[in-house]
Amino acid sequence: MSEVLELTDHDPLVRGTRGAGRGPAWRSGDGRAVAFTGYDAEGRVRSLVGLGPRDETAELVTAVHGELPEDVRVIVPRGTPLDLTQPSDWNFRAAFGAPPPQPAEAAVAWCDDEDAVRDLLTLVSPGTSAWPGDPKVRRWAGIRRDGRLLACLADTSAADGVGHVSAIAVHAEARGRGLGPSITAWAMRRFFAEARDVVTLGVYADNAVGLRMYDRLGFTVDRALTTGLVKRGG
Structure with a gap:
């Protein structure tokens, strides 16, 4: 997990993901895209987070998601070219x-x-x-x-x-x-x-009132993300 933190410049999304330190984690060949698992409160793998350039993130998530349970949802930058079911657009916000x-x-x-x-x-x-x-x-x-x-x-x-x-x-x-x-x-x-040293939250992308409120409260990080299930072959 320390390597993922370094690769993402200690990104607040990476820091705050429950259980991410228990891995596994992956990175693309040139290290520009990273992916890591997140856990729920019971210690079950619930998410695969991919960060980086959209095309490289898509390739990395596609390569590793088959190793995880089928109900694991992926979280990727909005616009990442993945075939997702049940997609949900939201914004990650952080204030320092x-x-x-x-x-x-x-x-x-x-x-x-x-x-x-x-x-x-x-x-x-x-x-x-x-x-x-x-x-x-x-x-x-x-x-x-x-x-x-x-x-x-x-x-x-x-x-x-x-x-x-x-x-x-x-x-x-x-x-x-x-x-x-x-x-x-x-x-x-x-x-x-x-x-x-940081406060984070997630807000649905269509919640314009909430997004403006968080701007006023000093949430300077505003990352557009999509969550969904990756369609599996076969």
């Missing part, structure tokens, strides 16, 4: 510094009411990548007003030095009040205070 102050940060706190989190996500974000009870979730943050949970966020950090947030959701009745940027900024500050 504290965000500007946001209006409702004082209302954010860590939240242990998983029933309320589940109800909020079911209502406004049923396709979210993290849920209460998911082993990859370390803790939840929330904003409550008048006894109601109006916003939530999951800490799904998986590697030392890298904070990762998921499942950012705001109740429809509370949108437009700055709760989304406030809960995200609050979590970023906590991560940096805990000696993380």
Whole structure:
């Protein structure tokens, strides 16, 4: 894994991938493309990440994906010439510094009411990548007003030095009040205070509002990626 980190200049996506250090990992003949495996919270191989020039990444992923279980999803730069099923376009974002102050940060706190989190996500974000009870979730943050949970966020950090947030959701009745940027900024500050040097997240490519929000919060890395299953021959 140290070689992959060096080849990618300690890329925050590489650093934060769960279990990537357990390998295996590969690189193209000239080293411009690299691929490595990512694991879920139970230690099962769940992803094959390919980074580098699109054509070389496609060749490398094609060469190695047959060695992995069929349900392993690939993550590659958007536009990589691979025949993918169930493709999903998203952006990887990373921030290396504290965000500007946001209006409702004082209302954010860590939240242990998983029933309320589940109800909020079911209502406004049923396709979210993290849920209460998911082993990859370390803790939840929330904003409550008048006894109601109006916003939530999951800490799904998986590697030392890298904070990762998921499942950012705001109740429809509370949108437009700055709760989304406030809960995200609050979590970023906590991560940096805990000696993380980068905060990362993923956002669907068609979420224009979210992409602009992360720009305002200082997420300077913006990488266009696609996730999907590689069609196998036969």
